[in-house]
Amino acid sequence: MDAKRGFVPEDVKNFSPQALEIMRTASRHVCYLVNEGYDLKQAATFVGNHYLLSERQRLAIMRSVATQVQIENRHRKQVPMSALSGREVWIDGFNTIITLEVLLSNSILFSCMDGTIRDLAALRGTYRLISETEAAIRMMFDFLQEAEVSRVNILLDQPVSNSGRLKTCMAEIGEEYSFSLDVQVLREVDRELYGKEHVITSDSIILDHCVSWVNLTRECLERIHVEAKQVW
Numbered sequence: 694m695d696a697k698r699g700f701v702p703e704d705v706k707n708f709s710p711q712a713l714e715i716m717r718t719a720s721r722h723v724c725y726l727v728n729e730g731y732d733l734k735q736a737a738t739f740v741g742n743h744y745l746l747s748e749r750q751r752l753a754i755m756r757s758v759a760t761q762v763q764i765e766n767r768h769r770k771q772v773p774m775s776a777l778s779g780r781e782v783w784i785d786g787f788n789t790i791i792t793l794e795v796l797l798s799n800s801i802l803f804s805c806m807d808g809t810i811r812d813l814a815a816l817r818g819t820y821r822l823i824s825e826t827e828a829a830i831r832m833m834f835d836f837l838q839e840a841e842v843s844r845v846n847i848l849l850d851q852p853v854s855n856s857g858r859l860k861t862c863m864a865e866i867g868e869e870y871s872f873s874l875d876v877q878v879l880r881e882v883d884r885e886l887y888g889k890e891h892v893i894t895s896d897s898i899i900l901d902h903c904v905s906w907v908n909l910t911r912e913c914l915e916r917i918h919v920e921a922k923q924v925w
Contacts, residue, residue: 698823699791707747712750716753718744719744723754724758726740727758733755734755752813753801758925763807771908772906774840779843780842782845785883789895791814792910793833796919798823802921807897810908810921844872844875846877847876847877886899888904
């Protein structure tokens with residue numbers, strides 16, 4: 694049986710109701726520091742040490758918080774799914790598919806300050822297809838078909854293992870849909886998405902550098918009535 698994507702047994706304790714209350718207090722301190730110009734990682738380390746947070750808890754806070762300037766900028770650039778009819782979209786492939794796999798695995802997801810949904814499934818250069826992969830691809834494609842997009846560009850990171858297999862899987866499933874599909878395996882996906890419109894990702898750096906973005910993973914989560922945890 695496949696292990697659940699993005700889940701470790703310690704998460705039951707790390708993200709219990711009692712632990713989340715402590716994390717919310719800690720995240721408020723981290724937010725204050727980053728809004729005052731402190732480095733996010735250093736702020737999370739300082740506050741995490743004070744509250745004796747685990748590495749997973751600190752990572753969750755780092756992925757959930759953002760400065761007020763970042764929040765305002767990302768909200769300003771967000772485009773609703775309803776505005777995608779006849780448009781071309783660009784998808785940060787691993788970022789999106791892994792989050793949807795985590796969603797379908799019923800693992801931990803976080804509702805972040807900028808409105809995105811993020812997970813704790815760190816790639817570290819390795820990836821393998823799991824039983825939820827095909828369903829995650831179909832969920833993504835179903836939403837894009839419903840939005841009547843004209844073309845879907847999916848970019849996958851070349852250094853990540855099994856990127857070729859995922860590309861093949863996406864291409865085969867994509868034949869069932871009416872939109873034009875192009876799946877590419879590239880060395881620098883992040884930079885390729887800088888300056889693009891209608892980008893689908895939750896990656897903070899890409900959100901800060903793209904022209905506009907679409908919050909597809911939140912749309913998927915809300916459609917199937919799953920609740921993400923908040924730590925702020």
